[in-house]
Amino acid sequence: MLRASQILVRTIALAASTAALWGCGQRGPLYLPGTPEARQRATLPETLSPSQNNPAPAPTSSASATR
Template sequence: MLRASQILVSTLALAASAAALSGCGQRGPLYLPGAPEARQRATLPETLSPVLTAPATTPTPPASVPQ
């Protein structure tokens, strides 16, 4: 016979699984936006660590010395 704690744990695990599966709220198919405005948005890695993923500037070549 199941104890009350086993029933409680299995009920909580089932409720957590149901909440995780239905929690996203996105309706319809997933898609990648192709509009020009979407290209200016930050990507997920840029959002999480903007310092590490900032675009690197290209160094300018030194000025040529006249001879």
Template sequence: MLKARQILVRTIALSVSAAALAGCGQRGPLYLPTDPAAAQRATLPETLNPATPRPPAAPASSPASSPTP
């Protein structure tokens, strides 16, 4: 027979697991934002170490097309 402590630990673990699975992530496909406002957002390394200088933003360019023979 299970002891009260084991039941409590299992119930808490199940509850935490269910909450983590229910609240994880964004719905829908993942994508990299390409709008101009996204260029001004901080990247992960900039967020972790704000003292590092930020490189200049690259100009937006159209997708490269394959050369025609």
């Protein structure tokens, strides 16, 4: 049988895990932003090591080039 301290620790761990999962993320469905402003933002590797900043050219679509 479980001791009272084990039950207490497991209950606190479960409550902390539930609170962490409940409080993270954004509301609504997940999506990949496709706006031109979003393409200009830094990626995660660029933010972690800005000294190795080698930006790739932004892809251009034919629809935006003809406007």
